[in-house]
Amino acid sequence: MAPINxxxxxxxxxxxxxxxxxxxxxxxxxxxxxxxLASWNEGPAKQAILDFVHATTDRNGSKxxxxxxxxxxxxxxxxLWVEHPxxxxxxxxxxRVPAVVAQKPELKNREPFKxxxxxxxxxxxxxxxxxxxDILAATLTGMSVEAFEAEANKWIATAKHPRWNRLxxxxxxxxxxxxxxxxxxxxxxxxxxxxxxxxFVRIYSQQVYGIPPEQVVGTAGGTKYGYDKNGxxxxxxxxxxxxxxxNAGKPExxxxxxxRRPCAAFGNSTGDREMLEYTGAGAGARLMMLVLHDDAQRxxxxxxAEELPDSKVGTFTQALYDEAKRDGWTVVSxxxxxxxxxxxx
Amino acid sequence: MAPINxxxxxxxxxxxxxxxxxxxxxxxxxxxxxxxLASWNEGPAKQAILDFVHATTDRNGSKxxxxxxxxxxxxxxxxLWVEHPxxxxxxxxxxRVPAVVAQKPELKNREPFKxxxxxxxxxxxxxxxxxxxDILAATLTGMSVEAFEAEANKWIATAKHPRWNRLxxxxxxxxxxxxxxxxxxxxxxxxxxxxxxxxFVRIYSQQVYGIPPEQVVGTAGGTKYGYDKNGxxxxxxxxxxxxxxxNAGKPExxxxxxxRRPCAAFGNSTGDREMLEYTGAGAGARLMMLVLHDDAQRxxxxxxAEELPDSKVGTFTQALYDEAKRDGWTVVSxxxxxxxxxxxx
Numbered sequence: 001m002a003p004i005n006x007x008x009x010x011x012x013x014x015x016x017x018x019x020x021x022x023x024x025x026x027x028x029x030x031x032x033x034x035x036x037l038a039s040w041n042e043g044p045a046k047q048a049i050l051d052f053v054h055a056t057t058d059r060n061g062s063k064x065x066x067x068x069x070x071x072x073x074x075x076x077x078x079x080l081w082v083e084h085p086x087x088x089x090x091x092x093x094x095x096r097v098p099a100v101v102a103q104k105p106e107l108k109n110r111e112p113f114k115x116x117x118x119x120x121x122x123x124x125x126x127x128x129x130x131x132x133x134d135i136l137a138a139t140l141t142g143m144s145v146e147a148f149e150a151e152a153n154k155w156i157a158t159a160k161h162p163r164w165n166r167l168x169x170x171x172x173x174x175x176x177x178x179x180x181x182x183x184x185x186x187x188x189x190x191x192x193x194x195x196x197x198x199x200f201v202r203i204y205s206q207q208v209y210g211i212p213p214e215q216v217v218g219t220a221g222g223t224k225y226g227y228d229k230n231g232x233x234x235x236x237x238x239x240x241x242x243x244x245x246x247n248a249g250k251p252e253x254x255x256x257x258x259x260r261r262p263c264a265a266f267g268n269s270t271g272d273r274e275m276l277e278y279t280g281a282g283a284g285a286r287l288m289m290l291v292l293h294d295d296a297q298r299x300x301x302x303x304x305a306e307e308l309p310d311s312k313v314g315t316f317t318q319a320l321y322d323e324a325k326r327d328g329w330t331v332v333s334x335x336x337x338x339x340x341x342x343x344x345x
Numbered sequence: 346m347a348p349i350n351x352x353x354x355x356x357x358x359x360x361x362x363x364x365x366x367x368x369x370x371x372x373x374x375x376x377x378x379x380x381x382l383a384s385w386n387e388g389p390a391k392q393a394i395l396d397f398v399h400a401t402t403d404r405n406g407s408k409x410x411x412x413x414x415x416x417x418x419x420x421x422x423x424x425l426w427v428e429h430p431x432x433x434x435x436x437x438x439x440x441r442v443p444a445v446v447a448q449k450p451e452l453k454n455r456e457p458f459k460x461x462x463x464x465x466x467x468x469x470x471x472x473x474x475x476x477x478x479d480i481l482a483a484t485l486t487g488m489s490v491e492a493f494e495a496e497a498n499k500w501i502a503t504a505k506h507p508r509w510n511r512l513x514x515x516x517x518x519x520x521x522x523x524x525x526x527x528x529x530x531x532x533x534x535x536x537x538x539x540x541x542x543x544x545f546v547r548i549y550s551q552q553v554y555g556i557p558p559e560q561v562v563g564t565a566g567g568t569k570y571g572y573d574k575n576g577x578x579x580x581x582x583x584x585x586x587x588x589x590x591x592n593a594g595k596p597e598x599x600x601x602x603x604x605r606r607p608c609a610a611f612g613n614s615t616g617d618r619e620m621l622e623y624t625g626a627g628a629g630a631r632l633m634m635l636v637l638h639d640d641a642q643r644x645x646x647x648x649x650a651e652e653l654p655d656s657k658v659g660t661f662t663q664a665l666y667d668e669a670k671r672d673g674w675t676v677v678s679x680x681x682x683x684x685x686x687x688x689x690x
Contacts, residue, residue, distance in 0.1 A: 199604075202604045212413055248569075252569070256543075256565055258558075259547045259561065278580075
């Protein structure tokens, strides 16, 4: 995930349904049916994955990697699931504003909450990044870890993406689910390394990706230990940033929470650049991949080749593309390399 | 591990050998021979461990815990290995001072480095906590992660404890090694949650305890991503504290790096109090244990019952003992509950 992009935020207000809640049973991570990478077309991207896994698991080969060192890291937004028109977690935060204001009425007439409550999308579109940070702080901190988990759990089980009218959790990329499964089937531990909130992603990572919470590294705030009136201890989510898990923060977060360098890393934007560089700088077999969003019909197109309208500018820049080519990273074309995008396709 | 205790630091200078280096092959974690907890005497402490594991792994029982939720956390210093007369990592830092000064000659005549270099133990005994922090910062930060790992690895392979003239890595408690193994044999993941430096403990945790680096949570500083002159990326250890993994920092660190509440937790001091409280506040079967150092002959005695000389004051206070009794935590008497302390006994 790239740093929060105001233009993405802006564009979202144009398409967000005012009420998108309807209970649908949650999506589950799908394994690969029969053979690995079944949703991948034959080609250099699929072959690079197969070759890497064969090389690192062949005990007699020169590139064998012992199981305990088999770490693969995956960005989430735009790499494992849809990130357009807005990061799912930002949608969550905006939709939480009415409940937060109900608990803290003093926010009702204060900006940026007043604007969000107004539902005036033109005004919302003018919110600054600073405004957005205020909204994230108000909706993600100041409550116990358990209270946050309960709220976010409830939301993620019902919230839908406006374009597909499906749960966000259904909008994971089936070919990437197959990569996760294929890696795990070959003794790799799969980690999510996301610019999104660590606490948020951990809530659904097992159910959606088969990745347990302890294998999610993300943007993380501090917590504060305290006691309730009965003396029972609990942790409160604090508005104090410990790890901004974007860009250089990704290798820093990997060192902090994993303590090993990955052998393979997957991303889709400049926010993943340092993670792929750091992965590539290790010894032995390496696999670095970037998902290129070049399929406007089945998903979105916002790669470097497209001249996109301002509202859809992504962060897969030409410079990133050039670095990928120079350093032997594999660029995955969603249009050409993937037979289907979603499990429901 | 408790917060750095200046009195422990002081006492150490009296016993630290000036040169304690001699290469000896490194100790390895020892499994339990034949039956679980072979080095434990029969009694309530051993029984509490057996009962907990039986209850949580019995599929037909009411206290069954699914494997993915089986998390057990262990303090290190004083719980898994000897912490007296000084934390091993502090010994490392003091012994690193000459090498650091050789690289930065401007420190030679600056305090506290001048005093450490002098070897004058009386003067060293007067160093303040602030002085010690300067020493930790100078010896643990400002170098690449790889450079630190190489140095610490070299040291831990040869450094010896003055009392036993054995590698520090041999001074793990055999009964606790058996607990680690017994938990893992029953599907638990064992984590170290230490006030010691996360990067330091991760270097030897696999070899010494069978615990991989990603299952070590400890006091952690930030790192900074950058590039060397050839454009190769690397992380530099920064003198910026991200997580003080003592006291309330333990549950906070557990939430940050694991994201699940442990079912079982082991400690030995007030620095572990909040971790045990937090563990105890969860639903279902729980096991909280405190190792009481009451065996002056085979190890050290610094529990609440002893009136110890100032130089050996530990942090197992009477208040902690009272809380343990009140909340049903098990206090392990090293003297009574352990047949032997070390693998070499």
